[in-house]
Amino acid sequence: MNANGILVRVDGVEKVFHRGSEDIHVLRDLHLEVPAGEFLALMGPSGSGKSTLLNLIGGLDRPSRGTVTVGGERTDQMSDRHLAGWRARHIGFVFQLYNLLPVLTAERNVELPLLLTHLSRAERRKHVETALAVVALSHRSNHYPRTLSGGEQQRVGIARAIVTDPTLLLCDEPTGDLDRKSGDEILNLLQALNRQHGKTVIMVTHDPHASARASRTVYLNKGQLSDRPVD
Numbered sequence: 557m558n559a560n561g562i563l564v565r566v567d568g569v570e571k572v573f574h575r576g577s578e579d580i581h582v583l584r585d586l587h588l589e590v591p592a593g594e595f596l597a598l599m600g601p602s603g604s605g606k607s608t609l610l611n612l613i614g615g616l617d618r619p620s621r622g623t624v625t626v627g628g629e630r631t632d633q634m635s636d637r638h639l640a641g642w643r644a645r646h647i648g649f650v651f652q653l654y655n656l657l658p659v660l661t662a663e664r665n666v667e668l669p670l671l672l673t674h675l676s677r678a679e680r681r682k683h684v685e686t687a688l689a690v691v692a693l694s695h696r697s698n699h700y701p702r703t704l705s706g707g708e709q710q711r712v713g714i715a716r717a718i719v720t721d722p723t724l725l726l727c728d729e730p731t732g733d734l735d736r737k738s739g740d741e742i743l744n745l746l747q748a749l750n751r752q753h754g755k756t757v758i759m760v761t762h763d764p765h766a767s768a769r770a771s772r773t774v775y776l777n778k779g780q781l782s783d784r785p786v787d
């Protein structure tokens with residue numbers, strides 16, 4: 557993180573996908589700064605590049621041009637091996653469809669990111685217990701995903717995202733598959749993680765009700781960012 561508290565810096569980023577002989581420009585000369593401790597909502601129409609930008613910040617993809625810096629490290633310059641280890645230490649992902657393994661209990665799903673660390677089994681268990689307690693699911697730790705509600709499954713997903721105590725939480729439509737009540741519970745939890753635990757959160761959403769929970773909202777349209785929604 558640099559001296560002025562900027563955790564994420566995206567500078568001059570472009571992303572081009574190639575489909576046959578056609579070049580599809582998803583992001584164009586994009587600039588974004590996210591201070592540490594911010595809860596940022598990223599909105600835009602379908603196909604505007606929101607998830608692409610989130611993947612670039614999280615090191616799941618690389619820009620065609622420009623730089624991505626997170627916590628003072630240039631992720632666009634990292635080798636694949638270095639990047640995988642960096643993601644495991646610094647990034648927690650929350651997905652719309654939970655991505656839980658049905659054959660594992662809640663606690664085993666939460667433990668998965670820790671298997672990439674050097675923690676002992678006892679240490680992993682302690683981390684898992686803490687993460688499930690934060691999302692208020694300690695009493696459901698031995699349940700399988702099929703026995704959990706959608707909201708509970710997403711809370712397990714959030715516990716899995718925070719179990720490594722990551723620098724940054726990246727949430728891609730975290731309430732998109734939930735009813736309003738369950739969605740509000742997830743948004744309350746994300747706000748608590750931001751305000752009480754100091755987590756920096758970037759959330760992609762199409763829902764103004766969800767974006768209202770963030771401390772700042774930016775809008776992505778035709779590959780470029782704006783502080784105002786595009787008509």
